[in-house]
Amino acid sequence: MPTKLFSIAVAATAALALAACGGNGDGGDGGDGGQTGAAGGGLKGQGSGDSCTISQAVPVGAALSLTGPAGSYGTSQQKGLQLAVEQLNAKSGVKYDLKIEDDQTDPRQGITVFEGFVTGGKSVIIGPTLSNTAFQAQPIAQEGKVPVLAISNTASGITAPDKDYIFRDSLTEAQVIPQTVKQAKAKFNLSKVVVMYSNDDAFTESGFKVFDEALKAEGVQVLETITFSKADTDFRALLTQAKGQNPDALVVSGLIEAAIPLVTQARELGIDVPIIGGNGFNNPKLMADAGEAAEGVVVGAAWNSASENELNAAFLKDFQTKFNAAPDQFAAQAYTGLMLIDHAVRSSCSGERDAIKDGLSKISNVPTVLGDLSINANRDAEHAAVVQVVEGGKFTVLE
Numbered sequence: 001m002p003t004k005l006f007s008i009a010v011a012a013t014a015a016l017a018l019a020a021c022g023g024n025g026d027g028g029d030g031g032d033g034g035q036t037g038a039a040g041g042g043l044k045g046q047g048s049g050d051s052c053t054i055s056q057a058v059p060v061g062a063a064l065s066l067t068g069p070a071g072s073y074g075t076s077q078q079k080g081l082q083l084a085v086e087q088l089n090a091k092s093g094v095k096y097d098l099k100i101e102d103d104q105t106d107p108r109q110g111i112t113v114f115e116g117f118v119t120g121g122k123s124v125i126i127g128p129t130l131s132n133t134a135f136q137a138q139p140i141a142q143e144g145k146v147p148v149l150a151i152s153n154t155a156s157g158i159t160a161p162d163k164d165y166i167f168r169d170s171l172t173e174a175q176v177i178p179q180t181v182k183q184a185k186a187k188f189n190l191s192k193v194v195v196m197y198s199n200d201d202a203f204t205e206s207g208f209k210v211f212d213e214a215l216k217a218e219g220v221q222v223l224e225t226i227t228f229s230k231a232d233t234d235f236r237a238l239l240t241q242a243k244g245q246n247p248d249a250l251v252v253s254g255l256i257e258a259a260i261p262l263v264t265q266a267r268e269l270g271i272d273v274p275i276i277g278g279n280g281f282n283n284p285k286l287m288a289d290a291g292e293a294a295e296g297v298v299v300g301a302a303w304n305s306a307s308e309n310e311l312n313a314a315f316l317k318d319f320q321t322k323f324n325a326a327p328d329q330f331a332a333q334a335y336t337g338l339m340l341i342d343h344a345v346r347s348s349c350s351g352e353r354d355a356i357k358d359g360l361s362k363i364s365n366v367p368t369v370l371g372d373l374s375i376n377a378n379r380d381a382e383h384a385a386v387v388q389v390v391e392g393g394k395f396t397v398l399e
Contacts, residue, residue: 043123043351050093050346057097058124058351060085060341061117062334063137065129068105069230069257072285073330074129077151079323080334081126087318088342094351096338103128103137110137118144124356126337129330131155131203138166147357151337152330154279155206159379167360167379169337169370171302173210173279176385180276180300181214181251183387183398187298188274190249192221194242196262197253198230207253207278215251223247230255235262236269243271253278260289267293274298282329287393297390303332303370304386304397312369336368340375 045054062081065074078100085098099122103110110133117125118140125141125148128134134153141148142165150158150168154176159166184190193215197208208225215222223245226238239262242250252262252275259281266275274296281299305316305326315335319327327335343366344359345351363375373383388395 045094045349045351047093048346048349052346052349053093054095054345054349054351056351057095058345059120059122060096060098060338061113061120061122061125062098062100063103063110063113063117063125063127063129063133064100065105065133066100066102069255070105070129072256072283073152074102074105076283076328076330077127077129077334079319080327080331080336081338083315083319083322083331084335084338086322088338094342094345096342098338103133105130105133107133107136110134111140113137114140117141118146122146123351123353124149124341126151126334126341128153130201131158131206132201134158135202138163141165146353147360149337149341149360151333153203155202156209157206164379165357167375169340169368169373169375169381170333171381171383171385173207175380175382176300176302177207177210177278178214178217179385180298180387181211181218181220184249184274184276184298185218185220187398188249190218190220190274192223192245192247193249193251193276194224194226194245194247195222195251195253196226196228196238196242198232198255198258199227201230201255204230204253204255204278204280207280211251211253211278228254228258230258232258233261235265239266239269239271243269247273249274249276251276253280255280256283256285259283259286263290263297264293282395284326284328287390287395291393294390294393298398299388299390299395301329301386301388301395302381302383303329304388304395306397307369307371307386309369309371311367315369332369336370336373339368340366340373 042056045052064077085096089095101113103113110128114137131153138148142163148166152170154170154173198204276298282301287294344356347359348355365372371383376382387398389398
């Protein structure tokens with residue numbers, strides 16, 4: 001399948017901005033991508049924060065899974081980015097030239113997309129959607145010294161010490177799952193569970209490892225661990241095997257394409273114990289496609305639509321107005337990602353690669369739709385997590 005290219009191109013900036021910075025408003029990708037230039041021209045601007053003015057649109061690339069097994073996540077991220085760039089470009093001073101490319105949920109295509117962004121002069125790269133692809137593609141950016149902001153990569157190792165150009169605004173499974181297990185144990189009085197996970201995906205395998213450690217830490221017995229492929233859709237035999245263990249709950253680390261039939265078939269087989277999912281379950285498709293079967297599913301999350309955060313309330317309204325649909329966590333994290341990049345750019349009033357890298361490393365208690373967010377010394381995001389349960393066809397906070 002050919003790569004689908006989505007481009008949101010920014011026209012020349014207003015004459016006042018051009019006069020203030022001295023330079024043209026060309027946001028093109030040629031040559032070195034505008035990574036050089038005297039102060040007051042190109043990607044170096046004047047002022048700081050809200051008063052920052054840069055003459056050239058800052059070129060941003062985003063590699064998202066718009067097709068393939070993670071397509072539902074990527075399309076949500078695409079919408080979050082589209083809303084963010086629309087709002088940012090309506091402000092004065094700094095404009096963004098955002099290009100979104102489909103990595104097709106394929107690490108090989110992800111590498112190709114990243115190579116194009118690095119050689120094409122992008123100042124910063126967002127993505128890719130899955131950790132599997134990230135492990136393959138992000139080293140291209142690291143070698144090319146292009147900062148990357150991961151917006152949904154939760155596997156351990158994404159921001160390893162030798163990957164100093166890689167950041168993320170997505171909470172890791174290690175930050176969310178232990179809290180999920182702790183609250184689920186208390187809520188449902190769990191003492192023994194069966195764990196299921198797809199062992200051919202870095203994201204879900206990482207989630208399994210964290211689940212395993214968290215369950216041990218909470219003194220919950222794992223009766224059996226059952227593996228499956230991320231391409232599987234018929235789980236009846238495995239679920240019958242799990243049911244025979246008489247667990248207090250099923251703990252599952254899998255992508256949404258597996259989560260929907262697994263949850264549906266579990267209920268069909270009379271498995272009425274709680275099902276606790278990893279971050280892959282964080283998708284409205286779970287409720288839309290699994291229907292009543294999704295009721296009672298527990299999922300740890302980095303975001304909940306019920307948050308009373310003022311920025312989140314505005315985001316929900318604006319997203320609904322633009323797309324006639326409610327956002328999910330993946331849209332919220334994508335939206336936040338571009339807003340954090342804008343914060344980094346404006347902090348030094350520069351859209352150059354190393355300036356953005358430096359700006360991202362200094363993010364501390366920045367108000368976002370996810371809550372007040374910081375990026376720590378490991379280049380990982382820190383903000384409050386939430387444990388959700390499906391009630392009445394929607395995610396609600398587990399009390």
